[in-house]
Amino acid sequence: MKSSTTAILSVSGRGLPLRGNDLDTDRIMPARFLRAVTFESLEKHLFEDDRAANPAHPFNDARYAGARVLVVNKNFGCGSSREHAPQGLARYGIRAIVGESYSEIFFGNSAVLGVPCFTADTAAIDALQARIERAPVTPITADVATGVVTAGDLRIQASLPAAVRDAFLSGQWNPTTMLLDRFDEVRRVADRLPYVSGF
């Protein structure tokens, strides 16, 4: 894992188009693979049941092997808060996700792993997915500062919320050390709360 001081300015690599709305984290990482005390090897079980049911599933498709940019549709990662889902994707090699929308928890879980989740409109995502399906080797670049995603000569405008964008640009996308910075202030807030100090 990268340290939280590494700025992430852009992500480049091949794409993996994964069509469908409301792909929940139970589908990304079925619960039986959560029976473990580490995140190791989770990448092997991404979409395991969907892949078994559908030999043509993009994660079965050798043309997309080694992809770094996942392209999804609406409400990706809804449902369970399991970090095992973005952990599996990150361990597989996914470094950025471009999609129509995400569940909040998934979005946040991905961000702290250094995986920005860009959003763009339906038409743009469809064009990007279609381009990758036609030419899987197309190099893709997602630029954090501008939100511009290019795939060969295709250029779409995507975006990140400003605070998240800035966090990636400054390398402060993993907040733990910041949260530990001023523990005296944390104590003060705690002591002010009547349920902590005693009613």
Place this chain on the structure above:
Amino acid sequence: MHTLFHKVWDAHAVRILPSGQTQLFVGLHLVHEVTSPQAFDMLRQQGWRVAFPERTFATVDHIVPTKVQTRPFLDVMAEEMMVALERNCREYGISLWSLGEGREHQGIVHVIGPELGLTQPGMTIACGDSHTSTHGALGAIAFGIGTSQVRDVLASQCLALDPLKVRRIDVNGTLAPGVFAKDVILTIIRRLGVQGGVGFAYEYGGTTLDSMTIDERMTICNMSIEGGARVGYVNPDETTFRFLRGRTFAPSGAAFDRAAAWWRQIASDADARYDDRVTIDSSSIEPTVTWGINPGQSVGIGERIAASADEEALTFMGFERGAKVEGTRIDVAFIGSCTNGRLSDLEEAAKIVRGRRVASHVKALVVPGSQAVRTAAEAKGLHEIFSKAGFEWRGAGCSMCLAMNPDKLEGRQVCASSSNRNFKGRQGSPTGRTLLMSPAMVAAAAVSGEVVDVRHMLQEVPV
């Protein structure tokens, strides 16, 4: 003119981080065996302590078998996770309600928090589980978080978050007999969409919510996340205070009254401003069942599946457009989970089951949400009603809500379930099918062998 959400947020805000997010103090951190071992390992690697072990409580729920609970578990992975949590709690000084000794408080994390009075109005709560929104029923702001955030809360008792918008959902009217909180929340999700709540906290109110018990409010808040809202809550009121009085971790004596005064003023002001408002008439809500693969895909029991229904969901579930869910043969009936595994849920189901038999082709189980629920239900003789009817009476845990313990669907089985998710594969078989409904509807389906309108059974007098 402020909402409870904003008041609680402001009271817990430590500072604005350089990233622009707010550092928010977490008043109560609940931990379970599935999403915590990696967090503790990260802590250990960094040499960090748990900042507020006295504000951190752990239980085991997801992986515990509900039938044979002797240790070591038959499932070596489950045993390893138990051992890891036990060791982590010991090492970091965290209270743990495990199996065995002290088991009287063990149960699903979202059932035991309120039950013990740990969950209180005006608190911020975090837990590595998306259904943490449940605790909002008592007027807390409760966030489901991922494992990296579990690490953050362990280490700093804080989260880095962006504020949410607040959508007020007024539910007005009187629920018809046979219609429950579950039907209300399924209706809300259907109406606003599984994604409608992204970026919002849902504040539930209106006359229907006002007259609901805390158990019912928990069912509603629990499924906020299924509507995309990370947080759901109900303003604390006299019902809340009555619920909390006398609970193990609630303030007692004069301190309780001082607490109630604080709880009253933390509630949303009458003139609070909301980012959005929605009103729902609850008197027209029917018993509701899902037909699809997300909790927004539901119909009233008398309704037909719309012509515009999603193709993937229809194919997976084996339903036709224009069909009714009523009459669907079921294989399994599951009563339990953090949505509907509390005493009142078991009582409603028992009313239907009493004097009847589970259909011969149906496997039916009742899994109390906690050991305390189980004990209370047994004191009322509910276990006998269920057992006599052919239900299995189990130990507390998540059981068939998700597939991390021995309770699972097989093949294409159809399960009438009182849980909260009908995602593909959720109940353990990649092709298994889940129909979400209220516990009373599950009970009715169990004895009928197919999905039926529980309202018909309320009138029948079984012999």
